[in-house]
Amino acid sequence: MKTALPGCAWRIFSVFLRHKKCYTKHLFANGFPPFIEPLLFLAAIGFGLGKYVDTINGVPYSQYIAPGLLASTAMYTSTFELTYAAYIRMEFEKIYDAILSTPIGIKDAFLGEILWAGAKGFFFSSAVLIVITLFGLVKSPFGLLAPFVGFLTGVSFGSMALVVTSYVKDINNFNFYITGCCTPMFFLSGIIIPLDQLPEGLRVLSFFIPLTHCVNLMRELILGSFHMSGIIDLVWLMLFIPVAVSCAIYRIRKRLIV
Amino acid sequence: MTRTPVIEACGLTKQFNSFTAVDGIDFSIFDSECFGFLGPNGAGKTTTMKMIYCLSPRSSGELSIMGMDPERQPVAIKSMIGVVPQDNNLDPELTVAENLVVYSRFFGIPRKVYKERIEELLEFMSLDKKRNARIKELSGGMKRRLALVRALLNKPRILILDEPTTGLDPQVRHLIWEKLRQLKLSGVTMLLTTHYMEEASQICDRLVIMHEGKILLKGNPHQLVQEHTPNYVMEFSFNGCMVRPEKLAEKYACHIEIYGNRCFVYADSEPVLNQIRTDTKIDTRIIRTSNLEDLFLRLTGRGLHE
Ligand SMILES: Nc1ncnc2c1ncn2[C@@H]1O[C@H](COP(=O)(O)OP(=O)(O)O)[C@@H](O)[C@H]1O
Ligand SMILES: [Mg+2]
Numbered sequence: 001m002k003t004a005l006p007g008c009a010w011r012i013f014s015v016f017l018r019h020k021k022c023y024t025k026h027l028f029a030n031g032f033p034p035f036i037e038p039l040l041f042l043a044a045i046g047f048g049l050g051k052y053v054d055t056i057n058g059v060p061y062s063q064y065i066a067p068g069l070l071a072s073t074a075m076y077t078s079t080f081e082l083t084y085a086a087y088i089r090m091e092f093e094k095i096y097d098a099i100l101s102t103p104i105g106i107k108d109a110f111l112g113e114i115l116w117a118g119a120k121g122f123f124f125s126s127a128v129l130i131v132i133t134l135f136g137l138v139k140s141p142f143g144l145l146a147p148f149v150g151f152l153t154g155v156s157f158g159s160m161a162l163v164v165t166s167y168v169k170d171i172n173n174f175n176f177y178i179t180g181c182c183t184p185m186f187f188l189s190g191i192i193i194p195l196d197q198l199p200e201g202l203r204v205l206s207f208f209i210p211l212t213h214c215v216n217l218m219r220e221l222i223l224g225s226f227h228m229s230g231i232i233d234l235v236w237l238m239l240f241i242p243v244a245v246s247c248a249i250y251r252i253r254k255r256l257i258v
Numbered sequence: 259m260t261r262t263p264v265i266e267a268c269g270l271t272k273q274f275n276s277f278t279a280v281d282g283i284d285f286s287i288f289d290s291e292c293f294g295f296l297g298p299n300g301a302g303k304t305t306t307m308k309m310i311y312c313l314s315p316r317s318s319g320e321l322s323i324m325g326m327d328p329e330r331q332p333v334a335i336k337s338m339i340g341v342v343p344q345d346n347n348l349d350p351e352l353t354v355a356e357n358l359v360v361y362s363r364f365f366g367i368p369r370k371v372y373k374e375r376i377e378e379l380l381e382f383m384s385l386d387k388k389r390n391a392r393i394k395e396l397s398g399g400m401k402r403r404l405a406l407v408r409a410l411l412n413k414p415r416i417l418i419l420d421e422p423t424t425g426l427d428p429q430v431r432h433l434i435w436e437k438l439r440q441l442k443l444s445g446v447t448m449l450l451t452t453h454y455m456e457e458a459s460q461i462c463d464r465l466v467i468m469h470e471g472k473i474l475l476k477g478n479p480h481q482l483v484q485e486h487t488p489n490y491v492m493e494f495s496f497n498g499c500m501v502r503p504e505k506l507a508e509k510y511a512c513h514i515e516i517y518g519n520r521c522f523v524y525a526d527s528e529p530v531l532n533q534i535r536t537d538t539k540i541d542t543r544i545i546r547t548s549n550l551e552d553l554f555l556r557l558t559g560r561g562l563h564e
Contacts, residue, residue: 005333006366014363021360022351094347100313101335101341102364102412258274258314 007160068191074121140224158230294465340414399430
């Protein structure tokens with residue numbers, strides 16, 4: 001029997017579907033944390049610390065940090081997905097060996113992974129969006145577009161995570177990346193400390209951090225305050241993403257195909 | 259009649275850095291035959307299989323699968339191959355049925371088709387009661403059968419079986435052999451690697467014996483045994499035996515092999531061995547026809563290869 005070969009888009013999507021299936025199997029356990037985390041964060045930092053901070057650029061502190069949480073949650077979820085989880089799939093569960101024995105190629109499989117990381121970015125930032133909406137922290141209907149920025153955040157950080165994963169020989173090494181890279185990015189991206197309060201050197205550095213641009217876009221959409229610099233943020237991400245994705249595919253191919 | 263091979267390899271070589279795992283092997287595999295790869299651990303069997311199912315690019319040589327080059331048309335090739343890998347890599351996060359659904363999608367099999375086929379195959383492998391079990395609840399034999407079900411989802415023209423029965427109990431082994439025979443009758447071309455010589459002689463039409471990346475012998479298992487080993491073997495242990503084996507070889511013009519304190523005397527006729535036994539008062543009951551295992555061990559040595 002001769003069947004039509006699965007096309008490239010379908011091959012990528014079928015890998016995405018595998019991850020979606022695993023995730024939605026435990027929807028309650030998996031779906032809970034993205035709602036709880038921003039609550040804790042807002043309670044502790046926003047409303048707690050906010051007592052001591054006046055306003056930033058004319059907005060109350062909790063209002064200032066809320067949009068950034070959509071970006072940071074997307075960063076963390078996609079990072080964990082394509083570091084620890086991908087490593088487990090690769091080295092312990094040998095899932096990719098199975099996947100690659102089907103018509104799925106390396107590129108299909110890992111574009112599927114990155115797409116999934118983007119989708120998680122989307123869903124997680126949606127969850128945060130719902131929470132901050134309940135707190136009345138969303139000021140513009142454009143806020144509804146924020147999860148799409150979450151998607152771009154997920155794709156960016158998923159790709160970066162995959163590059164890291166391609167080098168890692170021991171799962172504990174991811175700690176270095178998370179604490180050594182992601183945490184500093186969190187603090188230097190303007191989520192809780194406004195960029196113009198940073199020393200000159202760090203401010204320049206922050207421009208080269210993808211999260212900064214995700215945060216800027218989130219803030220513009222959610223507060224409804226658009227600037228020309230928003231275009232720069234969008235262009236920055238649009239240039240960064242293809243590069244990051246290509247690097248990720250190149251590196252993971254080098255790792256897996258011997 | 260000349261048949262065109264389904265798989266053809268010529269000077270096929272695989273190097274990992276400076277180490278040569280597969281060293282310039284040639285073989286042709288024809289439609290609907292079962293072709294065996296025998297060899298001790300590390301012989302290069304799995305590496306050869308991986309080159310065939312496009313997981314590992316060859317370092318040099320030619321390889322053609324159904325007339326296609328694995329480097330250039332992996333999607334087309336892989337869509338016609340089913341793989342039972344050496345290590346089960348079933349998806350532990352999914353149930354039995356979910357594993358099969360997810361895998362069917364990788365092949366782009368439409369939902370209506372795979373739903374039916376999954377049920378059919380689960381029944382074929384007597385796994386239908388385990389449909390909703392988690393992978394870790396399955397026994398080793400069930401996992402292997404599930405891996406076989408998974409490999410059959412796309413109705414493959416070529417089925418690659420890398421040690422399908424290693425580590426299984428005899429019941430499961432016989433069940434799997436039975437299923438493989440049925441599949442062979444249905445016209446599937448099979449590639450089988452195994453450590454069980456009985457399995458190879460029962461199922462394989464032709465086989466190669468590999469060692470250190472090279473093919474030492476190829477042919478029909480029964481013919482190979484006939485051509486390359488004397489027909490009969492007598493086995494005995496040295497303990498308490500006064501005979502000097504070298505003397506025996508000289509006196510009776512037979513072939514002798516010694517491993518540890520176990521001695522194997524090969525001869526073409528049974529009476530010769532009986533004669534030796536009577537003459538030397540060797541205490542053994544084992545005089546038997548020689549088999550593929552004797553040939554295998556003679557070719558690849560009886561020592562460990564690790
Ligand atoms: N990815 C790899 N990198 C380096 N060496 C490898 C790799 N895969 C296999 N080998 C080596 O190649 C040889 C053949 O391995 P393999 O094909 O698995 O043997 P078999 O399946 O016959 O037991 C072994 O010595 C093994 O260590
Ligand atoms: Mg092997």
